[in-house]
Amino acid sequence: MRNKAKKSERRCEHKVFCAHIGASPTAIGYYALQVGSDSVSELPDANKAGYIKTYVAFPAINLSFVGVHSEYHRQGLGSYLLMDAFSKVAKVAEFAGFYALTLVSYDEKSTEFYKSLKFAIYSENLQQPKMLYPLEDLLAVVRAGQ
Template sequence: MQVIIESYQRDRPRNFFECGRRPIDNWYKNNSKKCFDRVEYRVFEAIFPATGRVVGYYALQIGNESMAALPSKPADYTKNYTAFPAVHLAFLGVHRECQRKGVGTALLSDVFDKVYQISEIAGMYALTLQSYDEESTAFYSSLGFEPYSDSKASPKMLMPIRTIRALVEGE
C-alpha cells in the first residue's frame, strides 16, 4: 500500500483511527493535538493519497535513559556515562484495515530517516521505544531493536544510532 508521510496537520480527522491498541488510539485521538502544539512530540502521519485519510502515525521525543537500565553496559565510549542521549519513538500505530500492508514499514523507514537527520545536528546514542506487547516486541526485534529492560511482555528497546546511520547510508 503506497502512503505519503507528512507532518501532523491539526485539521485532519482522527476520531475514526483504530489500530486495535486502546492507549495508542486514545493518545492519537485525544492528546496528539495539544502535545504537538506544546512541542512535546513531533508527530508524523501516513496518508493514503487517493483519499487523504490518515492510515498510520508516529510520535518522536528527545530525551535520555539511565545507563543503569541497560542489563549489560556496552564496552564502548558510554561505559563512563550515567545516562545516554536518545530519540524516543513514543507512539506508532497503523489503522487496523492497513496492518500488514507495508504502512508500518513505511513509517519506520521515515523514523530512521528523521533520526538520521537529527544525528547530523545533535549527538545521540540510540533510538528507543517501549514495546506494547509480545507481538510488537517480536516485530521490533525482527528489525534489530534490542531489549534493555527486564520486562518480557513489554520491554524498553533500543537500536544504536550507528546501526541506523549504516541502514540509511546503505539505502
C-alpha cells in the first residue's frame, strides 16, 4: 500500500504524509489525503439535512491510505496520525468548503478502530464500509485539542 501511495502522490492524486522517528529516513507510519466527493444518496437520512439535500454529491476530503509499521502497532501512532490528518483537514476548511472527512475501511479491525474515534458508517458494504467524520465535528475536535 505504501508504494501505491507514493505512486499516486507523484501523479498528484493524493498528498502523502509520513511519520519518522527523529531524522530517520524510515517511515513508521503514513496517511494520504485526497479531495473528492461521494453520492448524497448513500448518506443516512439524518445526514441529508440542510444544503446536502440539494446536491447529487457531497464534497469531501478522503483519507485514502493509512498505515503503521507493525513494530508500532497498538502504541497510539494510528490515533496520532489521524489527529494530524484532522489538523490538516481543518486547515483546508479555512480555504474551501466540504462536508466531511471520508474513508473506506480496510477490514473489521480497522472499522472498529475508526468507530472508536467516532467515524460513522454511511454505506451498505459492511465488509469494507465507507465511513465519514462530519467537518463540523472534526473542527470541534481540533479546537478542543489546541
